[in-house]
Amino acid sequence: MKKQITVFGAGYVGLIAGVCLAHSGHDVTVCDIDRDKLAELTAGYSPIFEPGLEALLTEGLNKGNLRFFHTDDLPEVLSGIIFVAVGTPPTPSGSADMTYVRTVIDSVAMCAEPDTLLVMKSTVPPGTGVKLSSRLNGSGVEYVSNPEFLREGSAVNDWYRTDRIVLGGSEKAVSRAAALYADVEAPMLACDITSAEMIKYASNAFLATKISFINEIASICDLVGAQIDFVAQGVGMDGRIGPAFLKPGIGYGGSCFPKDTRALDFLASFNGYDFHLLRGVIEVNARQRMMPVRALMEHIGDLDGKRVAVLGLTFKPDTDDTREAPAVDIISMLAAEGADVTGYNPVPTTLTGPFTVADSIDAAVEGANAVIVTTEWPEICNADWAALVPGMAPDVLIYDGRNCLSPDTIRSSGARYVGVGRPQIGA
Ligand SMILES: NC(=O)c1ccc[n+]([C@@H]2O[C@H](COP(=O)([O-])OP(=O)(O)OC[C@H]3O[C@@H](n4cnc5c(N)ncnc54)[C@H](O)[C@@H]3O)[C@@H](O)[C@H]2O)c1
Known part of the structure; x- marks a missing residue:
C-alpha cells in the first residue's frame, strides 16, 4: 500500500532509499540541509556517482512521487513513515558523532504526528536506539532499527537484492517496516533494537577482519615465497x-569499515572490554x-622530486567516494617525502590535496618513476600496460596495491613489479 515517506539525509544511503521507495510506488520526500545538493537533485542530476541511481531519480521526478526539500522547509506536521539516513561520522576519540541523528530525532519528536514510524537507517552504536526511543517518549512515534548493508558502487542493486533485512523493535513497528519491503525478496530477521544495531557493527567488523587477515597472510607469503593468489583461492574454496x-x-x-571498526572498539573499551582482536585489524589496515x-623508498631510494602516479582515488571502483580511501593517506605520505604526485580516477572526485589531477591514465603515468595502483577500477586493471610502460621513466616501479595487474606483462614490458603477497621467487 502506498505510504507517505520522509527521508532525512540525501547522501549515499538516504538517496538510494528515497529513489527505491519512490520506484516501489510510495510518495517520497527526501530532505537535506545542503541546498546545492537539493538544487542538483531537483534538476534531475545525482550529486553522487552510483550506477542506476540517476535513472530512478528521473523516474521519480517525472512520476511526481519523489521530491526534495530543505529540512527547514518541511511541513510543520510530519506523518506516515520517517527514514533517518543522516551521517554518523567519527569523532577524534573514535566514537560515532551522533549530533546529526539527535537533531533529527528532536525535530521529529516535536513535529511528528502520533503513530508515525521512525526507521533508523543510520549506523548508530548499540544501545543508541533504546535511548533515542525514550527521547521520543510522549510523542507517540514508534522506533525501528533497520541497519543498512548496501555497498557503494552497487547500491541500487543491493536495495532489491540484499542478503537480509534486519528490523529491530516492537512487533508492531517491525511489521509496519516490513511492509515497506514487500517487493524485496530477502530473508528478514526481526529482533530487539540493540541486537539489530550490533548486527551492523559485527558484520562490518567481521568483513574488516577477513581483509586484514588475508593481508597478514600476504605479508607472510612475501617472506616465505608463497603466492597469495593461490593461497587466497585455496582458502576461499x-x-x-x-x-x-x-x-x-x-x-x-x-x-563505513574504518569508522565502524573504530566505533565498535571505542564502545567495547567504554564498556570495560578489551577488544584486542579488532584493534589488531585496525592496526594491520x-x-x-x-x-x-x-616499497618505493626501498626500490627507488629518496623520493624527493620523483614523479609518482597514483591510479584510483576512490576507496573502491564504481563510486566517487574518497572518504578514508587509501589513496588519500598514500598521497600525503608521498608528498611528505617530496614526491611530485599525479592522481587519476576514472570518474571525477572532489578530492584535493598535494597532487595534480590527470585526465587520463596515459597523462598520469607519462614520465613517472613509480606508479601505484590504489583502486581496482576495470579501466586501470585492463589498461594496455605493455603500451604504457615505454612512456614512463626507465626502470619504473609499478606497485600493484590491488593485485589486479599481470606481473608477467609488466615485467616483460621492462618495468619492475611489486604486488601484495606476490613474491618473484617461484613466480
Ligand atoms: N555509505 C554507505 O555505504 C553506508 C552503508 C551503510 C550504512 N551507512 C550509514 O548510513 C548513514 C549515512 O551514510 P551516508 O554515506 O549516506 O552519509 P552522507 O554523508 O553521504 O549523507 C548524509 C546526509 O545527511 C545530511 N544531513 C545532515 N543533517 C541533516 C538534517 N538535519 N536533515 C536532513 N539531512 C541532513 C547531510 O547533508 C548529508 O547529505 C551513516 O550512519 C553511515 O554509517 C552508510
Missing part, C-alpha cells in the same frame, strides 16, 4: 570460509597503506 573479502591489497577504506610508500 572451503565452504565454511568462502572467497568473499579474501582479496589482499593496501587495505579497506570508505565511509593502517600498516597496509604504508607498504607502497615503503
Whole structure:
C-alpha cells in the first residue's frame, strides 16, 4: 500500500532509499540541509556517482512521487513513515558523532504526528536506539532499527537484492517496516533494537577482519615465497570460509569499515572490554597503506622530486567516494617525502590535496618513476600496460596495491613489479 515517506539525509544511503521507495510506488520526500545538493537533485542530476541511481531519480521526478526539500522547509506536521539516513561520522576519540541523528530525532519528536514510524537507517552504536526511543517518549512515534548493508558502487542493486533485512523493535513497528519491503525478496530477521544495531557493527567488523587477515597472510607469503593468489583461492574454496573479502591489497577504506571498526572498539573499551582482536585489524589496515610508500623508498631510494602516479582515488571502483580511501593517506605520505604526485580516477572526485589531477591514465603515468595502483577500477586493471610502460621513466616501479595487474606483462614490458603477497621467487 502506498505510504507517505520522509527521508532525512540525501547522501549515499538516504538517496538510494528515497529513489527505491519512490520506484516501489510510495510518495517520497527526501530532505537535506545542503541546498546545492537539493538544487542538483531537483534538476534531475545525482550529486553522487552510483550506477542506476540517476535513472530512478528521473523516474521519480517525472512520476511526481519523489521530491526534495530543505529540512527547514518541511511541513510543520510530519506523518506516515520517517527514514533517518543522516551521517554518523567519527569523532577524534573514535566514537560515532551522533549530533546529526539527535537533531533529527528532536525535530521529529516535536513535529511528528502520533503513530508515525521512525526507521533508523543510520549506523548508530548499540544501545543508541533504546535511548533515542525514550527521547521520543510522549510523542507517540514508534522506533525501528533497520541497519543498512548496501555497498557503494552497487547500491541500487543491493536495495532489491540484499542478503537480509534486519528490523529491530516492537512487533508492531517491525511489521509496519516490513511492509515497506514487500517487493524485496530477502530473508528478514526481526529482533530487539540493540541486537539489530550490533548486527551492523559485527558484520562490518567481521568483513574488516577477513581483509586484514588475508593481508597478514600476504605479508607472510612475501617472506616465505608463497603466492597469495593461490593461497587466497585455496582458502576461499572451503565452504565454511568462502572467497568473499579474501582479496589482499593496501587495505579497506570508505565511509563505513574504518569508522565502524573504530566505533565498535571505542564502545567495547567504554564498556570495560578489551577488544584486542579488532584493534589488531585496525592496526594491520593502517600498516597496509604504508607498504607502497615503503616499497618505493626501498626500490627507488629518496623520493624527493620523483614523479609518482597514483591510479584510483576512490576507496573502491564504481563510486566517487574518497572518504578514508587509501589513496588519500598514500598521497600525503608521498608528498611528505617530496614526491611530485599525479592522481587519476576514472570518474571525477572532489578530492584535493598535494597532487595534480590527470585526465587520463596515459597523462598520469607519462614520465613517472613509480606508479601505484590504489583502486581496482576495470579501466586501470585492463589498461594496455605493455603500451604504457615505454612512456614512463626507465626502470619504473609499478606497485600493484590491488593485485589486479599481470606481473608477467609488466615485467616483460621492462618495468619492475611489486604486488601484495606476490613474491618473484617461484613466480
Ligand atoms: N555509505 C554507505 O555505504 C553506508 C552503508 C551503510 C550504512 N551507512 C550509514 O548510513 C548513514 C549515512 O551514510 P551516508 O554515506 O549516506 O552519509 P552522507 O554523508 O553521504 O549523507 C548524509 C546526509 O545527511 C545530511 N544531513 C545532515 N543533517 C541533516 C538534517 N538535519 N536533515 C536532513 N539531512 C541532513 C547531510 O547533508 C548529508 O547529505 C551513516 O550512519 C553511515 O554509517 C552508510
